[in-house]
Amino acid sequence: MGLLVQKYGGTSVGSPERIAAVAQRVSRAVANGDKIVVVVSAMSGETNRLVDLTNQFGGQPNEMHRDLVLATGEQVTVGLLCIALEKIGITAKGMLGWQVPVLTDNAHSKARIQNISGAHIEAVFEDHQVCVIAGFQGVTGQGDVATLGRGGSDTSAVAIAAAINADECQIYTDVDGVYTTDPRVEPKARKLNSITFEEMLEMASLGSKVLQIRSVEFAGKYKVPLRVLSSFTDENNEGTLISLDNEVSSMEQPLVSGIAFNRDEAKVTIRGVPDTPGAAFSILGPVSEANIDVDMIIQNIALDNTTDFTFTVNRNDFERTIEILKDTSDKLGARGVDGTCDICKVSIVGVGMRSHAGVASTMFKSLSSEGINIQLISTSEIKVSVVINEKYLELAVRALHDAFQLDKAPEKTAEKA
Ligand code: ASP
């Protein structure tokens, strides 16, 4: 018997039938003796439809007004799930963000949760069996409805789990867990039984879309045990547990846990930059002033006192970045600017690589034996990323999946005495 938060995403509540199926699943947990707090998303497609509606009046709508519209998607699901639960004899109470309350800052459309009081949630269990809460929304200090950014109901669920000290936060979605890589690219991808928070954060920020990044950060910070499961498969499937890093000894970790990739980046280069102090700042200063996020940065060793400076940005910012760089190039007396959107980033991630050398070279060898040229490289303690031509993305992911034998469950190596 425990206190569980179960979050159901858009596809899990995408139709009255799906909502009835969720009610059944919740009722089985209740029969088990668990106290269940359910957090729901809007029905699939609904938030997009609402965003679209707010764009029908020309120009950018006021974010505060838009939040009033977007928050309605979740309200509908809360009510429908309560109806479905009562139909099968489970007493439920539904709550919107302001009723909990989920207190946020004033950053409408991407508000951050500041505080959640668990008292109203706990009180629900005095005369109801289940508490159903709208995800993705909260209320500002001024009393206005605010939303948390797309995918934000994951974060709602984790924050609520932290506030009521739940035993586990279960995120139900349409995939049955976190995979070694996207199964649409590599059919041999294997579901992981567990992954550490650190790895999950890297996977999420490198393009794996299973969980909103913020929810993973939150769970790591407040040590909320998090599990990703499918609401479409049978109940014996335990999904993927996102575990606290210190719970698993790194001796037991495979070198590489997963492969992430990202097609959203573009590469730009400014050539023949005079090699003087302040050059990097003169190049990146105007880029960051234009609010353009830079990812990888590479500066070559200077030859004849000039150097080439390359970095990656989001594809949406490509044209703007080139314009800015042309200007910088003229000012600095550089040789010119070029760039391409024809790239992708492929990364291997694993806390196990911290204690083992040679992971990067295995990666490079595997790419070279497929004839794939590496354009940029960056590394951190638990990941190695490369930029390659976009047309080799699938090939690279499959080659790396093979090279690190990710289709096989890792053997547990005995811990050193
Ligand atoms: N309904 C919101 C969205 O589609 C929040 C969520 O699903 O997590 O972004």
Ligand code: MG
């Ligand atoms: Mg969602």
